[in-house]
Amino acid sequence: xxxxxxKIEYIDLFLWLIRAAIIIIVIWGTVATILDNPYSTxxxxxxxxxxxxxxxxxxxxxxGYTLVYGVLFMINFAxxxxxxxxxxxxxxxxxxxxxxxxxxxxxxxxxxxxxxxxSMLVSVGVAxxxxxxxxxxxxxxxxxxxxxxxxxxxxxxxNFYRGMLGSNVKPFPQFDILAGSIPLLGTQVxxxxxxxxxxxxxxxxxxxxxxxxxxxxxxxxxxxxxxDVAALMGIDVDRAITIxxxxxxxxxxxxxxxFALVFRQVHFFMGFTPGIKAFTAAVLGGIGSVPGAAIGGxxxxxxxxxxxxxxxxxxxxxxxxxxxxxxxxxxxVLVLIFRPQGIxxxxxxxxxx
Amino acid sequence: xxxLELNDVHAYYGNIHALKGISITVEEGEIVTxxxxxxxGKTTTLRTITGLLxxxxxxxxxxxxxxxxxxxHKIVYKGVxxxxxxxGIFSKLTVRENLDxxxxxxxxxxxxxxxxxRAYELFPRLKERESQISGTLSGGxxxxxxxxxxxxxxxxxxxMDEPSMGLAPVLVESVFDIIQEINKEGTTILLVEQNxxxxxxxxxRGYVLQTGEIVLSDSADGLRKDPMVQKAYLGME
Numbered sequence: 020x021x022x023x024x025x026k027i028e029y030i031d032l033f034l035w036l037i038r039a040a041i042i043i044i045v046i047w048g049t050v051a052t053i054l055d056n057p058y059s060t061x062x063x064x065x066x067x068x069x070x071x072x073x074x075x076x077x078x079x080x081x082x083g084y085t086l087v088y089g090v091l092f093m094i095n096f097a098x099x100x101x102x103x104x105x106x107x108x109x110x111x112x113x114x115x116x117x118x119x120x121x122x123x124x125x126x127x128x129x130x131x132x133x134x135x136x137x138s139m140l141v142s143v144g145v146a147x148x149x150x151x152x153x154x155x156x157x158x159x160x161x162x163x164x165x166x167x168x169x170x171x172x173x174x175x176x177x178n179f180y181r182g183m184l185g186s187n188v189k190p191f192p193q194f195d196i197l198a199g200s201i202p203l204l205g206t207q208v209x210x211x212x213x214x215x216x217x218x219x220x221x222x223x224x225x226x227x228x229x230x231x232x233x234x235x236x237x238x239x240x241x242x243x244x245x246x247d248v249a250a251l252m253g254i255d256v257d258r259a260i261t262i263x264x265x266x267x268x269x270x271x272x273x274x275x276x277x278f279a280l281v282f283r284q285v286h287f288f289m290g291f292t293p294g295i296k297a298f299t300a301a302v303l304g305g306i307g308s309v310p311g312a313a314i315g316g317x318x319x320x321x322x323x324x325x326x327x328x329x330x331x332x333x334x335x336x337x338x339x340x341x342x343x344x345x346x347x348x349x350x351x352v353l354v355l356i357f358r359p360q361g362i363x364x365x366x367x368x369x370x371x372x
Numbered sequence: 373x374x375x376l377e378l379n380d381v382h383a384y385y386g387n388i389h390a391l392k393g394i395s396i397t398v399e400e401g402e403i404v405t406x407x408x409x410x411x412x413g414k415t416t417t418l419r420t421i422t423g424l425l426x427x428x429x430x431x432x433x434x435x436x437x438x439x440x441x442x443x444x445h446k447i448v449y450k451g452v453x454x455x456x457x458x459x460g461i462f463s464k465l466t467v468r469e470n471l472d473x474x475x476x477x478x479x480x481x482x483x484x485x486x487x488x489x490r491a492y493e494l495f496p497r498l499k500e501r502e503s504q505i506s507g508t509l510s511g512g513x514x515x516x517x518x519x520x521x522x523x524x525x526x527x528x529x530x531x532m533d534e535p536s537m538g539l540a541p542v543l544v545e546s547v548f549d550i551i552q553e554i555n556k557e558g559t560t561i562l563l564v565e566q567n568x569x570x571x572x573x574x575x576x577r578g579y580v581l582q583t584g585e586i587v588l589s590d591s592a593d594g595l596r597k598d599p600m601v602q603k604a605y606l607g608m609e
Contacts, residue, residue, distance in 0.1 A: 234476070241462050241473050247424050248460040250444035251453070253477030253525070 034356065041353065048330035057332060061206045066324045068204070072212040072281065074320020075219035079274035080297035081304070081312035082226065083267025089243040089307045090263045092162065096169040097149055099294020100176035101268040103287065105142030106275030109134050110191050110285045111184050118192030127196045135276045142272030143265045145176065150264045155257065173294075181287040188286045191279040215277045222273055223313055229266070230309060239263050243307075292344075299351045305364020314362055323347050373436055375400045375560055376421065376529060381430035383420050390416045392584040393430070398529070398562050403555050405563045405571040405592070407605055408581035414564040415457050417581070418531045421562075422454050423447045434529070448477045453527035457534055459518040463507030467498055470506050470517055474524030483526065491520040494550065512543040519550065529560045536567045548574050568605035572596050580605070 058066075080102055087095045114134050117123040123130045153172045157165050197214055200207040230236040241249040242259040250256050278293065279285050296319060304315025326346040331339035354361060374397040383391040391413050398404045406414050419425040421432055423444035432439045434450055442450070453474075462470050471491060475484045492499035495516040501509060506517055515535055522530055532551065536544040548570050555561050555574075565571035572578055572592045580588040580601060588598065595601050602608040 234472070237465065237469055237472060238476060240465060240469075244462045244464060245460055247444075248456055248462070249473075250424065251422055251448065251456065251460075252473045252521075253445050253448040254473070255443075255445045 038353075038356065041349065044334070045330050048332070048334050051334065052329055052332050055332075058328065063325075064204055064206045066328060067321065068206070068208055068212055070321035070324030071317065072215045072320070073324060074300075074317035075215050076274050076277050076281075076293065076316075077297045077300045077319050078313045078316025079219055079222060079270045079277070080293055081301040081316045082270045082309060083264075084298050084301040085304070085306055085309055085312040086239075086263050086267045088301070089309075090239065090260055091154075091158075091165075093154070093165050094169065094298065095154075095264075095267075096166070096294070096298075097153075097172035097176060098267065098271060098297070099290035099292075100173050101142045101146045101149075101290075102271035102275050102278075102293060102297075103285075103290030104145040104176055104180060105138035105140075105268075105272035106191075106279050107180050107184060107189075107285050107287065107289075108141040109138035109276070110189055110279060113137050114192055114279075115189070123192055124195045127194050131194065131276075135273060138276050139269045139272035142268040142275065146264045146268030146271075147261055149176075150261055155260075173290075177287055177290070184287065186287060188284050191283045191285055193283065194280070197280060209281075211280045215281060218273065218277060222270060226266070226270065226309070235259075235262060239266075296347060299347060302351060303354050303361055305361030308361070308363045311361055311363035318362070319347055319350065322350055326350075374398060375435060376562070377431075377433040378417070378421070379431045379433065381417075381420055381427040381432065383416055383425055383427045385416075385425075390584055391420065391427070394420075394581075394584070394586055395430075396579050396586065396589070398560060400528075400560055401555075401558065402577065403551070403561045403563060403575045405565055405568075405575040405578040406581055407565055407568040407571055407578060407595075407601075409604075410566070411583075412581040413584040414581055415533055416584075418454065418533055418562070418564060421447075421531060422452065448525050448527075451528035452531065453522040453525040453529075454531040455518045455522045455533060455535055458537070459514045461506050461509075461514050461517050461521070463505070465506060466503050467506050467509070467517060468502045470521050471498075471524050474521035477525055484524070487524055487526055491523055494523075494553070495520050511538050512540070515539060515543070515547060519547075519554075523554065523559075527559060529562065530554065531562050531564075533564045534566060535563070536565065536570060544570060568601065569607075572606075 080098065083098045083101065084095060087093060087098070114123065114130075117130050149172050153168050154165055157168060197210045200209045201213070230239065238249065238254045239259050239262060241252065241254060242256055246256050249259070278289070297316065300315035300319045301312045302315070303318055304311030304313070323343040323346060327339045327343050330346070331342055336342065376398040378394050378396045381391050381394045382389070394413070394417055396404070396406070406417060408414050416425065420427050421439075423439060423442055423446070426440065434452065439447065439450070462473060465473070471488060475487070478484055497513055498516055498520055501513065506514065509517060519535065535547050535551070539547065544567065551561060551563065552574050563571055563575060572595055575592045578590065578592050578595045579586050580595065588595065588601065590598065596606070
């Protein structure tokens with residue numbers, strides 16, 4: 020009894036030490052940076068804008084993790100590949116040829132719509148194939164099995180694209196109408212960043228309408244609560260699950276286009292880091308919650324963009340900007356320690372397990 | 373021809389032999405009750421009818437048609453709706469959304485609207501709480517919602533699993549009144565109950581289940597007078 024008591028004490032003490040250390044470093048770094056004042060207001064605004072744009076993409080990808088988790092309680096680690104497959108295919112077969120013939124900048128809006136639609140369709144197709152072939156037969160297996168399968172599916176698609184389209188980095192053509200920046204909020208904002216934020220808002224409104232208002236959306240929510248009762252209502256549960264995967268993949272397909280517009284290049288491995296980051300965002304926001312995924316994405320994007328400069332610059336770390344991923348994952352650990360259910364998640368309980 | 377017929381149904385959960393040859397019939401327009409203790413197989417019997425659990429041997433026949441080839445989500449299209457055990461409402465959906473889900477199998481917009489009005493007439497409390505998240509309803513209101521949701525499918529056969537469970541005695545009375553009313557309007561009812569006393573008051577016939585087998589079947593009157601039923605299920609000595 021006494022031994023057990025001591026053990027708990029040590030663990031608690033250790034956790035509190037970590038928390039305290041992180042808080043002290045953050046406060047110390049922040050105060051030091053504010054006193055140093057190395058950046059102008061305009062530069063801080065730039066950080067925020069970049070963070071919002073980056074966070075928007077995380078949010079769109081995170082939707083897919085959260086939707087699938089909502090209905091299957093499964094982390095679909097192949098989701099980053101759904102994101103990659105759409106824009107990879109679209110770049111090689113649509114955007115590239117369009118740019119070569121000059122069609123792209125003669126009809127930029129039409130081109131962009133075609134690229135986006137195609138990217139979405141490919142992502143959705145890859146998602147449905149993966150779900151039907153790799154996940155559906157394992158629906159009744161222990162929960163670890165689909166997790167491993169998902170990692171396998173992720174590797175499969177990465178290498179499939181590497182083999183079929185080559186492992187080199189492919190340039191995504193420049194849209195003349197999206198080149199340059201416009202003055203806004205006392206600084207120059209890149210047009211691509213504005214496009215990213217606008218498209219994300221439109222997609223999120225559309226998604227919200229779909230989930231909350233349409234019959235199919237309601238049936239997905241019903242399935243995520245109770246599959247047996249949903250079936251009693253006449254809802255085809257397998258179909259609802261496939262639609263859930265497809266919805267998440269459609270969002271990822273669009274996120275891929277936004278990613279390509281901002282970074283102007285695609286490659287077979289591009290899904291990995293954004294995929295993991297978006298998963299982090301989904302957990303941050305509360306996995307299973309759609310608004311949570313959006314907020315988590317935004318939060319993570321902002322943190323990555325502002326964090327290194329705010330917390331680390333004045334601590335004398337040589338390459339503080341390279342630590343943005345470190346900050347992102349420290350955030351994740353912190354949230355999991357202080358609020359395991361995430362920002363908007365509900366307490367883990369009931370029959371979720 | 374009976375509306376519903378179970379012929380020597382055997383069903384398993386893994387290796388557990390849950391139903392050991394159940395045969396029951398339900399005629400159109402009847403209220404039939406299945407009574408029995410916890411774990412006797414009452415819920416399992418309903419699950420085999422709705423297709424959530426497929427019998428290993430034996431058949432479930434509705435209007436002369438074997439239901440074996442139909443998955444669970446097709447059964448409601450055959451006119452069978454269920455009020456599940458523990459109500460099974462979608463607690464994160466609003467009251468109205470739950471009712472919409474009850475009508476998922478239908479596409480006759482006007483008919484759905486009529487039935488929605490009828491459901492609100494039957495349960496005015498649900499109309500008041502139309503846009504409330506249904507997890508916040510009281511137990512009695514949740515039972516009303518589960519019943520109204522099943523009615524939204526406009527079923528010919530309604531399966532009810534322990535509708536009185538966890539309700540105050542006053543509410544139990546009103547639940548059974550409603551069941552009779554639904555039946556009078558032409559819906560056949562198969563009622564599973566632990567509250568044998570109430571169930572046998574409204575049913576015409578009943579079956580007694582014990583550890584996966586039917587041990588007794590008779591008219592409700594006959595069951596009420598049976599010494600074994602009186603002792604084991606009606607609490608009489």
